[in-house]
Amino acid sequence: MNNYLSMTKEELQKEFSCVKSDFKHLVTLHLSLDMSRGKPGFDQMNVSNRIFDLVGNDSGFKNRTGTDCRNYGGLDGLVELKDLFAQILDVNPDQVIVGGNSSLNMMFDTIAQAMTHGFGEEPWLKQGEIKFLCPVPGYDRHFAITEYFGIKMIPVECDENGPDMDMVEELVKDSAVKGIWCVPKYSNPSGITYSDEVVRRLAALKPAAKDFRIMWDNAYAIHDLYEDGDKLLNIYDECVKAGNQNLPIIFTSTSKITFPGAGVAAEAASPENVMLLKKRMSFQTIGPDKLNQLRHARAFENIDALKAHMKAHAEILRPKFEAVLEELSSQFEGNEIVNWSNPKGGYFICVSVLNGCAKRVVDLCAQVGLVLTPAGAPFPYGKDETDSIMRIAPSYPSVDEIKSASKVLCVAIKYACLEKLLKDLS
């Protein structure tokens, strides 16, 4: 395979002719493909369909403590699910609040609470300009929440170990810096898992702001593609060791375990944080949908049942990821215009191309009928200064569709990069 970075102008021109011809051919195929969002596919959701038989007239409506889950009550969720999420997150069940169908909603509400009522200090809204650290590339919906509340976002570079901790440690000396967004395992979109050292340094932070919080979105806690999945250090334990137990607020959900639209979300934190969160919730609602919680409790009576379930997901997802990775390898081995992640779990492959080319790749793909996440989305304010990062979400389409989509992606990458290289030479 040729490395575009060591080709002559003539070689590049010749290659561009071929690629343009490939691209023209793709246009004629009238494809309709989507790798834009981390949506599970039908086959994955079907793995969970048995859940519907677990609550109903034959199976009853009471949980193990005898609560009729149809009626009001139970602000922080069923004990069975507190136990299950406690095992997923490796915390004490008392630290867990089990909610509705959306962990994003729990994150939004947590930030909203900090804005209007604070975390033990003045409400954030009354503290003048406040700031949040945003490891990049990161999850667009996290950044959207902070932007909605007018919190200034500061991007922090990541490498394969997580955020640049020298930078984080420096930035938290500013008392206006109130928190950091983290997807610590199989990060969205980079696929990396924070190293033990990064977790320990995060846990040991000494932020100037007493109400600094680590928003720890452990969305992919048990979402391994392979037996030897990444291991993430327990942030809460490390925080306790460092005398910082109020730092982390931890989130997860079953959106990518059972159903994206009808799973169960949970939040975990220190006793003091849990007390503050539950106080707000006591004004906000009488309680979550306990019947859907009961379905989940009965589907996963213990962590082993859950792990077996996740293996079935991995069987479905792995070929989809590998289809993308194989095409990237076969097209770009040794070609320095592009790099990509090889995640062992999660929902995304991160592709970085020559600076200034990511938007063009996304546009070219759109022209051929392949929808990708907008370039820039994984950055605060949607601005990737380098215009080089793309998020690829291979979960939703079928393997055949992914094979087609990957071909399109590779042609578009070549097209955009060749165009750029030739422009720079002219």
Add this chain to the structure above:
Amino acid sequence: MNNYLSMTKEELQKEFSCVKSDFKHLVTLHLSLDMSRGKPGFDQMNVSNRIFDLVGNDSGFKNRTGTDCRNYGGLDGLVELKDLFAQILDVNPDQVIVGGNSSLNMMFDTIAQAMTHGFGEEPWLKQGEIKFLCPVPGYDRHFAITEYFGIKMIPVECDENGPDMDMVEELVKDSAVKGIWCVPKYSNPSGITYSDEVVRRLAALKPAAKDFRIMWDNAYAIHDLYEDGDKLLNIYDECVKAGNQNLPIIFTSTSKITFPGAGVAAEAASPENVMLLKKRMSFQTIGPDKLNQLRHARAFENIDALKAHMKAHAEILRPKFEAVLEELSSQFEGNEIVNWSNPKGGYFICVSVLNGCAKRVVDLCAQVGLVLTPAGAPFPYGKDETDSIMRIAPSYPSVDEIKSASKVLCVAIKYACLEKLLKDLS
């Protein structure tokens, strides 16, 4: 029946001896009864159990537009439920946002949004002290939300037609007054339904605050106990006629139609309000639990199916209400120490006793094993200046339990009032 208010001291003393003896007897029964919250009973919930068979492997997961309700998406709910709630609330389906399991949560989030982002004007949090009008007696959880956000509450007296509109019209001249809480039909706890004139005057308000909103909690929109239920004028239509379409934000839910903990809630408003609400929601969540919405859509394919369902509820609830009302009538006909409501629907009977006696009645009931809503709860800050109002919730216990509870209630009312009258005479 004797009227305590026209009895001599000696007659009162004699009566008090009898009542104390009755009370002592009740203590020996070791009762355990609860008429404190508007919780539907088992028999009512059982009416809805068929809902569980309507979504599952046999019945599929797609709604009429072909959406797989298991997956992400659909911020404002399924079209079927927009249609259904539009019929319940007599508005256009486009005006309806269908949410999760709690209308209280939608109200909280709506107020929270006003605090941090405002309704077309400056955020309420940035406008200094703001105020809300609270028709009394009213719903404790409404008042709790306003209190949580530090909004000053101004009680407004109600009669059988609704809030004192002369007072409301006067108070809204203050631009710090940002809204009013209303349970316009079968009001919690008074059971009254706002008269056409009250609805028209509310709709025609000219508040000094451009961001004044009517929080219209139509929780009991179709919750009639009798064929000839109360009729509530359409607030939205009246507001449109008055050029005030942005005034009302309307709420309802199926909490007392299907399941209190696992129903579906909805919010309706003007196109401009809906746009503002949906904008916030787009940051807060990817979408509500569409599978539970689908269950409801299939259970109630049209408004007639829903009305038939509500008749089954009425059959169960009516004897419970009548058991309380019959005992009150038989014990207190012509006795001016007590008045009570005769609601044609909703979930509450409101009992008013001699000033200064409500707390004592609730305490006495507790001593005999009957839990009532705390006296004062239906007032802002929990303060009933007259200490005379009690909320009775007869939906949860069985008819037999309610008969026992009603006897306890009547004895406790006599006890407290006799004690008071004798004290005043001494």
